[in-house]
Amino acid sequence: MELHRGRLIDHIQLVVADLEASRRFYEAIFKVLKVPVESNSPDHFWADELFVSKPDGPEAEGVLTGRHHLAFQAADRQMVEDFHAAGLAAGGKDNGAPGERAKYHPGYYAAFLLDPDGNNIEAVYHGEANRSASSVRLTFDMPA
Numbered sequence: 001m002e003l004h005r006g007r008l009i010d011h012i013q014l015v016v017a018d019l020e021a022s023r024r025f026y027e028a029i030f031k032v033l034k035v036p037v038e039s040n041s042p043d044h045f046w047a048d049e050l051f052v053s054k055p056d057g058p059e060a061e062g063v064l065t066g067r068h069h070l071a072f073q074a075a076d077r078q079m080v081e082d083f084h085a086a087g088l089a090a091g092g093k094d095n096g097a098p099g100e101r102a103k104y105h106p107g108y109y110a111a112f113l114l115d116p117d118g119n120n121i122e123a124v125y126h127g128e129a130n131r132s133a134s135s136v137r138l139t140f141d142m143p144a
Contacts, residue, residue, distance in 0.1 A: 012049060012050050012051070012068075012070065013050075013051040013052070013053065014050070014051070014052045014053075014068060014070075014117070014119060015052075015053055015054070015055050016052055016053070016054065016055070016115075016116065016117045017055065017116070017117055018116055018117075019042075019043070019044070019045075019052070019053070019054045021091055021116040022052055022115060022116050022117065023037070023045055023052075024090050024091060025087060025090045025091055025092050025115050025116055026045070026047060026050075026052065026115070027090070028086040028087060028089065028090035029072075029083050029086050029087045029090070029092075029113070029121065029123070030047050031086065032079060032082040032083045032086045032123075033072055033074065033079065033083060033123065034075075035047050035048055035072075050070070067117075067118050067119055067120065068119045068120070069119070069120040069121075069122065070119065070120075070121050070122065071110075071122040071123070071124050072121075072122065072123050072124070073123075073124065073125075073126075074109075074123045074124060074125040075125070076125055077098070077109050077125050079123065079125065080098050080109055080110060080111050080123045080124065080125050081098045081111065083111060083113075083123035084097065084098050084111035084113065084123070087113040087115075087121065088113070091116055092113035092114060092115055092116075092121070093113065093114040094112075094113065094114075095112035095113055095114045095120055096110070096111060096112030096122075097111060098110070098111040099111075105126075107126060107127040108124065108126060109124065109125045109126075110122050110123060110124040110125070111123055
């Protein structure tokens with residue numbers, strides 16, 4: 001049997017009620033996490049594998065807004081703390097201040113925010129580790 005290593009998830013789409021509020025929130029936290037936000041479309045934006053769109057945009061196709069949990073990797077504890085502060089300043093709500101969550105595993109250092117649509121957004125630092133897959137950068141245009 002041949003084993004393949006890489007990403008389990010190709011992409012995640014969030015359908016949000018207020019795209020501009022979400023854009024401000026995600027641009028703030030992704031700036032801290034050093035992830036660029038792409039697209040100046042009035043209907044959507046994306047950052048790596050996360051795609052965010054309006055409920056009435058052509059990309060949403062009737063998908064409703066909802067509550068999801070997304071956890072992003074942080075490079076260190078300071079990045080988790082900066083993520084939390086940036087998210088609060090950009091309109092997010094505290095859902096768990098930065099700190100160790102030993103109930104998950106020793107060294108699990110995370111912070112949790114609720115984005116403008118109530119999605120639970122986390123930054124987590126697990127300690128020193130190597131990524132299992134090289135970074136992939138996708139560039140594409142969505143149909144109008």
